[in-house]
Amino acid sequence: MNEKIPETSDGKSAESRPSILKIAAIAVAIGAIAGAGGIYATGMLSGNAGGTGTACAAAIETGASLKPLLTGEVAAMAPRTQANDLSGLTFNDGDGNAITLADTGGKPRLVNLWATWCAPCRAEMPALDALQAEKGGDDFEVVAISVDGGDDAKPRAFFEEIGIETLGFYHDPTIGAFNTMKKEGLAFGLPVTVLVDSQNCVVANMNGPAEWASEDAYRLIDAVKAKSE
Template sequence: MKRTNPDSKLVTRRGALSLGVSALTIGTLGIYGCSDTSGNASSGLSDELKAKIAPLLVGDIAAMAIRDNADDLSELTFNGPDGKPMKMSDANGKYRLVNLWATWCAPCRHEMPALDALQKAKGGDKFEVIAISVDGGGEEKPRAFFDEIGLTNLGFYHDPSINVFNELKKKSLALGLPVTLLLDENSRVVANMNGPAEWASPDAFKLIDAVSAF
């Protein structure tokens, strides 16, 4: 009778286990190897764009920061200037500075003329300021505010449900009002900030010139 060495079975089992672990390791490396360590696989934003605008976030807009994982806000829904529901993706094709504001927010009221001036100076085929009122109820009060302070360049956007703010809060993009986001042409967040800024300043104009030329 042929005798079996028990140690050989142990070696075989150890070998199989080793091969299994190796395969798992290779598989894991394969998964991570397919990802872009720069973050571009998840964000879709190029390092070139980030490098271009990062040095421009200074002075009056120093509180704005590059968003590493550029959230896709294409599905955000609110009312457009015609009063009808629209998605953020409906305005794709241009960079946008999206600002959430309300008439009861003093810092918001203070910065609205600057946003209006920014739209006048830089708005066009490649860039638009989209200031969305999150006042609850009807649009009468926020529209009256537009007339009261003479905003003539901004389109009137409204989200009476406050859903836009809540969605941004879930993504840690909104802590309070005002909230401002720089979106690329595909509604992905390039940079964001909480709090007011001087949007009619040379610093803001340089930023918009840079992204519009990208």
């Protein structure tokens, strides 16, 4: 049986999103207690080896140059100061075949880990779909990976329920992708989002939801795409 990952909040004021923040605060507290008991066992990292190295030095420089754009709706995203190569991050594609993040490469991507039981994840999914519709293509993709346990039925039903039209379907029922990001110092709850360059190196990361269908997010993605040309 897979353990649930705690939800995270978006850092906004209690007046702006009271219900999501209340749910997230409770979930994080529960997750912290569970984590102390070994919920994130290293044995769950099988098949999801990450890595670091000088190959990602350019991503750190890119992240630093983007810092002025990490404001407003994407203010919670932070540029990386250490190398994180996620080329080996493993999950399934829409046909159920095991792939790695490198298989989606050749362009910048916004990688988002989510689950149907995570209220902040559900709230931001339409915005991620809108971001893919607005900016997605050969030069950028939103890679939203469900970490729901079991088969594809539940996350696919959620996509249909809320009318997702442009996001590709990706699924990791093992929670291995989350644990890889946790080991890399990128994640502590859901949703977790990382911006990677065309070489699968992390440029910036955040925990918690954001309004991805916003001018702040669009400016950030435009800048990342421009730097990859």
